[in-house]
Amino acid sequence: MEVENVFSVMADITTTIGIAAVVYQLFNAKRSLTNERKALVNASGALNVAVETLRADHERSRRENSVMMIREWATSLxxxxxxxxxxxxxxxxxxxxxxxxxxxxxxxxxxxxxxxxxxxxxxxxxxxxxxxxxxxxxxxxxxxxxxxxxxxxxxxxxxxxxxxxxxxxxxxxxxxxxxxxxxxxxxxxxxxxxxxxxxxxxxxxxxxxxxxxxxxxxxxxxxxxxxxxxxxxxxx
Structure with missing residues (x-):
């Protein structure tokens, strides 16, 4: 009976260790997912800033082109x-x-x-x-x-x-x-x-x-x- 109890205890310990390992892996996976999500949010924010900067540059270039072209037009009259x-x-x-x-x-x-x-x-x-x-x-x-x-x-x-x-x-x-x-x-x-x-x-x-x-x-x-x-x- 004592031997059986020892095996039973060892089985419980193994199961507990396995569960702990799974929990640890899940925790690491969650942390990794959170980090990836933050990285994705940061990348999205950087992309939005780049798009807005590009749009602003485009608008400024369009205004500059307009002024230059109208000036050329005026001098040709x-x-x-x-x-x-x-x-x-x-x-x-x-x-x-x-x-x-x-x-x-x-x-x-x-x-x-x-x-x-x-x-x-x-x-x-x-x-x-x-x-x-x-x-x-x-x-x-x-x-x-x-x-x-x-x-x-x-x-x-x-x-x-x-x-x-x-x-x-x-x-x-x-x-x-x-x-x-x-x-x-x-x-x-x-x-x-x-x-x-x-x-x-x-x-x-x-x-x-x-x-x-x-x-x-x-x-x-x-x-x-x-x-x-x-x-x-x-x-x-």
Whole structure:
């Protein structure tokens, strides 16, 4: 019986040691898991900081690009370019079609002053002698070609600028703010929309069309809501 008791005690001790070993392993596993979890949290925090830093750098770069591009745009402007833009804005859709095809077309006396500013150094504008109308002037082939070249250069530069914002390389908000003056309904200014339509519209200048829509939408949102109608209450 004593031998059996000894074996029984030894079995209990072995079992206890085994259980203790398992508990110890579980404790180490839990501690390891806790450490790994902390490491994962730290790594996640570091990743978030890196993402925020990268985002901030990207935003700063976009603003810097915007300022640089607008500065280059401003230095490229001259009086003739401004007059040509305003002159083409004053053209009818039919006149814009003629201009896009480099076809000779007529202008009215009210457009004469702006037209003269576009053609400094070229031949003078002539009265349309076919109709003997002193209020109608005809652009020569050379003048039409010169005007089309100037306007194409202007629109190509504008498209390049807005493409940067369209592709998220530059700050869209800055561009909307700085170029909103190009949309002025009271003066019939819509970024040369009639001429752009004459040269296949949005397909030729998609970024200009995109920016024009953004400016219009911003103005619509900034307009105050109309006041509710006043309801008069009849008195007894």
């Amino acid at each position: 001259d009086r003739r370019g401004s007059l040509c833009r305003k002159f083409v804005e004053s053209l009818s859709p039919e006149q814009c079609k003629s201009l896009s095809k480099e076809e000779v077309f007529e202008i009215s006396k009210s457009q004469l002053k702006m037209a003269k500013g576009c053609f400094v150094g070229l031949e003078q504008l002539e009265v349309n002698t076919d109709t003997c109308n002193t209020e109608i002037y005809t652009l020569s082939q050379g003048q039409v070609s010169h005007l089309r070249w100037l306007i194409s250069c202007y629109l190509n530069l504008l498209e390049t600028l807005f493409l940067a914002a369209h592709q998220n390389i530059a700050d869209t908000g800055i561009f909307v703010s700085q170029f909103s003056f190009l949309i002025e309904p009271k003066e019939n200014c819509f970024m040369l929309k009639d001429y752009r339509n004459a040269v296949d519209g949005d397909k030729t200048y998609p970024s200009i069309a995109w920016m024009a829509d953004l400016i219009k939408e911003q103005r619509k949102q900034s307009q105050p809501n109309p006041a509710p109608p006043v309801v008069s209450i009849p008195t007894a």
